[in-house]
Amino acid sequence: xxxxxxxxxxxxxxxxxxxxxxxxxxxxxxxxxxxxxxxxxxxxxxxxxxxxxxxxxxxxxxxxxxxxxxxxxxxxxxxxxxxxxxxxxxxxxxxxxxxxxxxxxxxxxxxxxxxxxxxxxxxxxxxxxxxxxxxxxxxxxxxxxxxxxxxxxxxxxxxxxxxxxxxxxxxxxxxxxx
Numbered sequence: 001x002x003x004x005x006x007x008x009x010x011x012x013x014x015x016x017x018x019x020x021x022x023x024x025x026x027x028x029x030x031x032x033x034x035x036x037x038x039x040x041x042x043x044x045x046x047x048x049x050x051x052x053x054x055x056x057x058x059x060x061x062x063x064x065x066x067x068x069x070x071x072x073x074x075x076x077x078x079x080x081x082x083x084x085x086x087x088x089x090x091x092x093x094x095x096x097x098x099x100x101x102x103x104x105x106x107x108x109x110x111x112x113x114x115x116x117x118x119x120x121x122x123x124x125x126x127x128x129x130x131x132x133x134x135x136x137x138x139x140x141x142x143x144x145x146x147x148x149x150x151x152x153x154x155x156x157x158x159x160x161x162x163x164x165x166x167x168x169x170x171x172x173x174x175x176x177x178x
Contacts, residue, residue, distance in 0.1 A: 022070045028088060029079065038078050110159045114166055123170040130171050144168055 047068030
């Protein structure tokens with residue numbers, strides 16, 4: 001019964017990376033040369049090949065990745081439960097789930113910030129200003145690099161990257177077509 005409960009508790013972590021099992025201070029197994037480790041590697045490679053063949057298969061990238069992550073997590077959880085290390089598996093699941101939640105919430109805020117700027121037509125105004133000045137793609141490259149350099153200490157690197165992508169997409173589409 002406790003094995004079943006542990007497996008059920010591991011379900012939310014089926015969609016998160018398995019690197020959480022390598023957390024320091026936790027009892028862990030070395031599964032690199034074990035059959036389950038090699039199987040996990042084979043599943044990862046297969047999922048990666050399916051992602052690369054997205055154009056031919058007409059399959060979204062997320063599907064093979066999520067399925068592979070779920071299978072790998074289930075295999076690792078099963079091995080830990082079989083060895084009686086349910087506490088280590090639970091701790092890894094909690095850690096991975098927390099990391100995933102933090103990243104999701106951060107991206108939610110960053111994308112809300114970008115969408116708010118887009119709604120207020122900040123990128124449209126920047127695009128109009130850059131076009132009036134007659135900047136080409138090379139100048140745009142250097143300007144976005146300089147902007148990113150000054151914005152990144154204030155904003156997070158990921159937010160800066162999203163912001164610069166929005167600027168480049170907004171300005172680059174008009175500049176390239178003319």
